[in-house]
Amino acid sequence: MDFQLAILCLIAIGLVLVSVVEPRPRKFKRRGRCQPKMLAEYNLTFYGDWSPKTFPRLYPRVRPPAQWSKLVGRSHDSTYKLWSLGQNASDAVKAFAEDADSSMLDQDAQAYRGIFDSFTAAPIESGMGRSAVRFLADGQHTKMSFLVKIVPSPDWFVGVASLDLCHNGRWRKQINVDLAPLDAGTDQGFTFTSPNWPNMPADPISQITNKKPSHPASSFFYPEQETLPRIGHIVIKEVAEYRRRGRKLDTSPTGPNVVIFDPEEDEDDSYSLNIGGLTAVSGSTGTGNDVVNNGKPQDCTVTEWSEWSPCSKTCGFGIQTRSRDVILSPVNGGYGCPRLTDQNTCGSMRKCKWGHFDYLFKRSG
Numbered sequence: 001m002d003f004q005l006a007i008l009c010l011i012a013i014g015l016v017l018v019s020v021v022e023p024r025p026r027k028f029k030r031r032g033r034c035q036p037k038m039l040a041e042y043n044l045t046f047y048g049d050w051s052p053k054t055f056p057r058l059y060p061r062v063r064p065p066a067q068w069s070k071l072v073g074r075s076h077d078s079t080y081k082l083w084s085l086g087q088n089a090s091d092a093v094k095a096f097a098e099d100a101d102s103s104m105l106d107q108d109a110q111a112y113r114g115i116f117d118s119f120t121a122a123p124i125e126s127g128m129g130r131s132a133v134r135f136l137a138d139g140q141h142t143k144m145s146f147l148v149k150i151v152p153s154p155d156w157f158v159g160v161a162s163l164d165l166c167h168n169g170r171w172r173k174q175i176n177v178d179l180a181p182l183d184a185g186t187d188q189g190f191t192f193t194s195p196n197w198p199n200m201p202a203d204p205i206s207q208i209t210n211k212k213p214s215h216p217a218s219s220f221f222y223p224e225q226e227t228l229p230r231i232g233h234i235v236i237k238e239v240a241e242y243r244r245r246g247r248k249l250d251t252s253p254t255g256p257n258v259v260i261f262d263p264e265e266d267e268d269d270s271y272s273l274n275i276g277g278l279t280a281v282s283g284s285t286g287t288g289n290d291v292v293n294n295g296k297p298q299d300c301t302v303t304e305w306s307e308w309s310p311c312s313k314t315c316g317f318g319i320q321t322r323s324r325d326v327i328l329s330p331v332n333g334g335y336g337c338p339r340l341t342d343q344n345t346c347g348s349m350r351k352c353k354w355g356h357f358d359y360l361f362k363r364s365g
């Protein structure tokens, strides 16, 4: 009898101990971990450190004075590359590095599946200054890349490529990176204000140093120095973490709450295509033109593509479609009709309302 009582007491003490040992609320259990449903919000501050004191050679003072373009960045997975040292610049990076033209990069953001958040920060209208932006990453898209064009320059920029925000399964709290000038390899000019001088074929993207390119006219040629001072730097700080809420908040396509971004789910999302007109045209009703044809092969003729439909999602990535119609059906062995519908991914995490996420914690400061 006493023995049983002692056992009961031990169990009771054990239960008290367990509840004392685990006092933390359950929602903090996965805090800090870069797991698939976990989102981290980061603040990226870009600092321009390009001053006439540190870079006196040919420092641009007028038309245009030294400055920085807008910052174009993405969080993404390992399948996506914005740029890489030693690899040739894409057409989009070429346009941005040479002319600060981001139109092609903006298209990338919609067309590539590997991108999670696409973000920009304001230009800086002098060599020294700062510009900041917040962005999101999740456990499946833990890398970050960005670039900023050095203005004026032939094809020079600064940036980071596929910087991993996740380390040993946990979100990094802060990352500091010093930036060196980079050459996109698409223009041969070697002074800030060189006229356009295309490099055909292009060279891979490379780092500009105080000795490379080894030419006395180079704007960064300081052979007497050990290295170039940094021309810019970044500080990335984690500001908050969130956990993605359930899959769907509201399935109404017009409601404010649309489907949470989820790669697997996107695959089976249904969207309607209006092919009613197509059936009528390619059916036996035919058109006058079809009838006039006298035994000669006639290829299928189609209209121009329609405008893209609105994006199927207002939060995260959705699908948009466009279509075209048959004007003339193929007859007598003419070439068949090309694809009549087309689809594209669209949207952005930036359009999500914060109600889509469970707020986990916020770092102070």
Ligand SMILES: [Ca+2]
Residues within 6 Å of the ligand: 154, 155, 183, 184, 185, 186, 187, 188, 189
């Ligand atoms: Ca170049």
